[in-house]
Amino acid sequence: MPLFGNTFSPKKTPPRKSASLSNLHSLDRSTREVELGLDYGTPTMNLAGQSLKFENGQWIADTGISAGVDLREAxxxxxxxxxxxxxxxLLRLKVDILLDMLSETTAESHLMEKELDELKSVSRRRK
Incomplete structure (x- = not known):
């Protein structure tokens, strides 16, 4: 006889209830789509009186008016x-060209200054 009572004996679990009380799982796919409305269409929303729909990854005004601006204005x-x-x-391209021209003339100017300094030093040595 065990010290703390009987040996371990778990109680039997009660039988499970059926997974669904509905018979929709027995219907074929097309009937389920009609019954459950699985074809949602495009998502739409209404903000401040304006209707928008989501198409191709962007929200597009459902009507011709977008935030007070008509389609032609947009x-x-x-x-x-x-x-x-x-x-x-075009202006960025022009700025790039001007910067290139400026750097080229600056480099030429530095070379001319260097040559001038060399010529001055040579002429001083001769004197």
Whole structure:
């Protein structure tokens, strides 16, 4: 006879309830999609009275008006932005060319100064 009572004997676990009380798991895929609405479509949201939809990784205004700016104005702003970017690139190129020209003339100037100093030292030695 054990000191602290009977030997270890676990109680039997009660039977599990069925995983789902619904019969949707027995339906075929197309019926489940119709019943559960698995085809969501594009995500949309409404901010401050403006409807936006998510397409190709970007939020696009669902209507023609985007934050008080109509579609034509937005296209005009995009074109202007593109023109300004091209102008900016051209100006950067010009600055690079000017810096190259400045460094070249500076190097030539230093060489001329060095030659002038050498000629002065040679002429002083002759005297």
């Amino acid at each position: 296209q005009r702003l995009r074109r202007r932005n593109q023109q300004l970017e091209e102008e900016n690139n």
